[in-house]
Amino acid sequence: MNTINTENDLESFHVPVLLNKAVEYVLNENLNQRVIIDGTLGGGGYSEMILKYLRDDDVLISVDKDLNAIGHAKKLLDFRLNQVKIVNDNFANIKSIMEKCGFHKLSGIVLDLGLSSYQLEKEEGFSFMKNTPLDMRAFKKDNLKASDILNTFNKQELTDMFSKYGEIRNADRLSKAIIDRRRNKKFVMTFDLVETVTEEYRIGRKDRMNFLAKIFQALRIEVNSELENLEKVLKEAFEIMISGGRIAVVSYHSLEDRIVKNFFRDKSKKFIESSNPFYTERAAPGLKILTKKPVVPAYTEVKLNLRSRSAKLRAAEVL
Numbered sequence: 129m130n131t132i133n134t135e136n137d138l139e140s141f142h143v144p145v146l147l148n149k150a151v152e153y154v155l156n157e158n159l160n161q162r163v164i165i166d167g168t169l170g171g172g173g174y175s176e177m178i179l180k181y182l183r184d185d186d187v188l189i190s191v192d193k194d195l196n197a198i199g200h201a202k203k204l205l206d207f208r209l210n211q212v213k214i215v216n217d218n219f220a221n222i223k224s225i226m227e228k229c230g231f232h233k234l235s236g237i238v239l240d241l242g243l244s245s246y247q248l249e250k251e252e253g254f255s256f257m258k259n260t261p262l263d264m265r266a267f268k269k270d271n272l273k274a275s276d277i278l279n280t281f282n283k284q285e286l287t288d289m290f291s292k293y294g295e296i297r298n299a300d301r302l303s304k305a306i307i308d309r310r311r312n313k314k315f316v317m318t319f320d321l322v323e324t325v326t327e328e329y330r331i332g333r334k335d336r337m338n339f340l341a342k343i344f345q346a347l348r349i350e351v352n353s354e355l356e357n358l359e360k361v362l363k364e365a366f367e368i369m370i371s372g373g374r375i376a377v378v379s380y381h382s383l384e385d386r387i388v389k390n391f392f393r394d395k396s397k398k399f400i401e402s403s404n405p406f407y408t409e410r411a412a413p414g415l416k417i418l419t420k421k422p423v424v425p426a427y428t429e430v431k432l433n434l435r436s437r438s439a440k441l442r443a444a445e446v447l
């Protein structure tokens with residue numbers, strides 16, 4: 129695993145996306161003694177900004193499952209280490225993280241999903257432009273690497289993964305090519321996969337790049353259980369959130385955005401539908417949606433940081 133060691137790495141770790149808006153939404157000025165979680169610390173941009181707005185009796189818990197992000201943030205945020213707790217964990221473990229930090233009630237959580245630029249460029253397996261081991265685990269305590277998936281999943285499992293997470297049509301052709309290859313040679317490096325795709329699909333460079341991006345995205349989502357983690361953190365954050373607490377999520381693809389949108393919609397409904405047709409329980413909604421439509425970056429932000437082009441921010445407040 130690469131570790132950060134140069135000044136240059138520190139500067140280029142990650143350019144935060146929708147920074148001001150995300151931080152503005154997660155902080156409710158009307159609450160006191162706030163406990164805020166930045167669940168995706170990354171390059172520390174959000175945490176650094178949140179700290180600027182925190183009052184002395186507020187606390188920030190900054191979480192990342194990637195040890196490089198943790199190492200980087202410890203240097204970046206050391207000016208306020210008394211007020212910020214930096215935790216190496218999966219944000220899906222939100223309840224145990226809170227407990228370990230000595231808190232039970234949450235006042236806000238912000239998630240800026242996906243990967244940092246550092247991970248995409250320097251860590252193993254994420255980029256199809258460089259030949260590195262097919263790892264893709266952001267959390268090195270997780271068991272399954274991308275190579276394990278390619279070498280062990282059966283055809284149906286591979287097809288399901290590529291169609292669901294990569295939105296790839298006719299994914300069984302790809303699965304068959306993977307299975308044919310691994311009979312002779314196991315997948316070890318990113319270029320093993322690139323080679324398999326290039327041999328199977330005789331397509332132009334631009335289409336091949338787009339196709340590879342979808343394949344790598346699907347693998348990454350599977351390796352890191354990204355959608356399951358998001359569903360779990362939303363549910364558990366809601367359960368431990370105080371009234372007035374905020375949830376703000378920046379997502380980068382439609383599957384993530386749909387999960388957030390549906391969660392907010394369900395929790396803001398006025399009725400709980402009952403399975404008994406004669407009985408409909410009337411319940412107060414649990415959330416108020418703060419962003420009727422998702423907030424997207426301005427043209428100027430996209431121009432400066434291309435990675436921001438697919439970002440969507442949704443926010444809600446617990447009632």
Ligand SMILES: C[S@@+](CC[C@H](N)C(=O)[O-])C[C@H]1O[C@@H](n2cnc3c(N)ncnc32)[C@H](O)[C@@H]1O
Nearest residue numbers: 144168170171172173174192193194218219240
């Ligand atoms: C887009 S970056 C966040 C950038 C950050 N907002 C900033 O200002 O620099 C996403 C980060 O979230 C982390 N991450 C993704 N899923 C996670 C999870 N389930 N638990 C903890 N960290 C996660 C990744 O390791 C990565 O460092």
